[in-house]
Each structure stands twice: as structure tokens, then as C-alpha cells.
Amino acid sequence: RKEVEQDPGPFNVPEGATVAFNCTYSNSASQSFFWYRQDCRKEPKLLMSVYSSGNEDGRFTAQLNRASQYISLLIRDSKLSDSATYLCVASPGDKIIFGKGTRLHILP
Amino acid sequence: DAGVIQSPRHEVTEMGQEVTLRCKPISGHDYLFWYRQTMMRGLELLIYFNNNVPIDDSGMPEDRFSAKMPNASFSTLKIQPSEPRDSAVYFCASSFSGTGHNEQFFGPGTRLTVL
Numbered sequence: 001r002k003e004v005e006q007d008p009g010p011f012n013v014p015e016g017a018t019v020a021f022n023c024t025y026s027n028s029a030s031q032s033f034f035w036y037r038q039d040c041r042k043e044p045k046l047l048m049s050v051y052s053s054g055n056e057d058g059r060f061t062a063q064l065n066r067a068s069q070y071i072s073l074l075i076r077d078s079k080l081s082d083s084a085t086y087l088c089v090a091s092p093g094d095k096i097i098f099g100k101g102t103r104l105h106i107l108p
Numbered sequence: 109d110a111g112v113i114q115s116p117r118h119e120v121t122e123m124g125q126e127v128t129l130r131c132k133p134i135s136g137h138d139y140l141f142w143y144r145q146t147m148m149r150g151l152e153l154l155i156y157f158n159n160n161v162p163i164d165d166s167g168m169p170e171d172r173f174s175a176k177m178p179n180a181s182f183s184t185l186k187i188q189p190s191e192p193r194d195s196a197v198y199f200c201a202s203s204f205s206g207t208g209h210n211e212q213f214f215g216p217g218t219r220l221t222v223l
Contacts, residue, residue: 043216046211098150098151
């Protein structure tokens with residue numbers, strides 16, 4: 001089983017819609033979780049950390065379910081500029097493990 | 109701060125040649141990571157350093173790959189000899205442990221093509 005698994009997509013979503021991604025992780029010792037965003041031919045950049053209680057940043061909401069070992073990302077009122085690949089990350093200790101990413105295309 | 113700096117941005121070389129990728133982490137960061145990204149395998153951690161000391165190199169594919177960090181502001185990833193299957197984007201990232209979590213800041217990457 002891969003350490004961090006994501007649906008590769010692509011998710012093709014009309015502008016203004018709500019979209020959600022899930023990601024599962026296998027290492028129960030993981031303590032920190034993140035969502036990164038990667039634009040085409042660019043480096044990954046931190047989108048948001050994921051806290052146990054769940055957290056929200058504008059149109060973005062991240063949640064963690066430790067019992068089922070998954071994290072989620074919800075994007076409301078999607079914009080064309082949200083088109084990117086979203087990388088799920090779990091961190092057991094010093095290093096962090098990236099998923100392969102979910103591609104999102106927002107359609108005008 | 110200029111962020112993580114990598115050079116070169118693009119490298120095209122022939123099979124068998126030595127390739128050296130360079131990275132300057134963000135000043136004050138105590139962790140440095142080298143990743144490789146391909147369509148097939150995604151983003152793979154190759155090696156990481158803490159305070160210039162290699163901590164985990166289990167992701168280094170084989171002996172052809174080596175990495176050094178002679179000081180806090182410079183690291184290199186060397187491939188000798190290079191092979192076509194090494195073609196990928198190589199990212200360097202750095203982080204600061206003092207924040208209590210592991211946010212990593214990535215450089216722009218080096219796009220390597222081995223012919």
C-alpha cells in the first residue's frame with residue numbers, strides 16, 4: 001500500500017462549484033498533515049496545514065480523520081485560478097511524504 | 109528573502125556525463141531536502157539533511173547519486189554517470205524546525221534531460 005494515496009483525477013469542475021478531495025495515509029505515526037498546490041511546471045507551494053480540529057482559510061477547508069487515516073480538502077465557489085494539482089502530505093517525524101497529487105481543472 | 113535558489117534551471121546532457129545540481133536554502137533553515145518528480149512516480153524524497161548532516165538517504169536510487177551539504181547555505185546533488193531514466197525535475201526544499209511543524213519551501217527546480 002502506498003504511504004499516501006490520492007485520486008489522480010482529473011476533476012473537471014465548473015466555475016463556482018464546490019469540489020472535495022480525499023487522501024489516505026498508511027503510517028499511523030504521522031503527526032503533521034498538509035495540502036500543497038502545484039501549478040503546471042512550477043514548484044509545490046504550501047496551501048494549508050491540516051489540524052486535528054479541522055481548519056478553514058477563506059474558500060478552503062481541510063479536515064483530518066485520524067481513525068480512518070484520511071484528510072480532505074474542500075474548495076467552495078471554485079475559481080478558474082484554482083486549476084492546479086493538489087498534493088496531500090503526511091509527516092511521520094522529520095520527513096514528509098507526498099501523494100502523487102489530484103489534478104483539478106476549473107471550467108469557465 | 110530570495111527563497112530557495114536552484115541552479116541550473118535546465119540541464120540537457122548526454123548519457124554517461126556527470127551532472128551536478130546546486131541548491132541554496134533559505135537562510136536560517138536547518139533542514140534541506142532533495143526530491144525528484146516524474147509523471148510516473150510523482151514527487152520522491154531522495155535525501156534530507158539536518159544541520160548539514162545527512163539523515164536519511166534511503167530514497168537515493170543507486171550509487172550513481174550522491175549529495176553533499178558542506179555548509180548551511182549550499183548543497184549539491186550529483187549524478188555520475190547519468191542515464192536517460194534520470195530525466196526528471198529535481199527540487200530542493202528547506203524548512204525550519206523551530207516553527208514546530210514541517211512546512212517546506214521549494215526551489216523552482218532543475219529540469220534535467222539525459223539524452
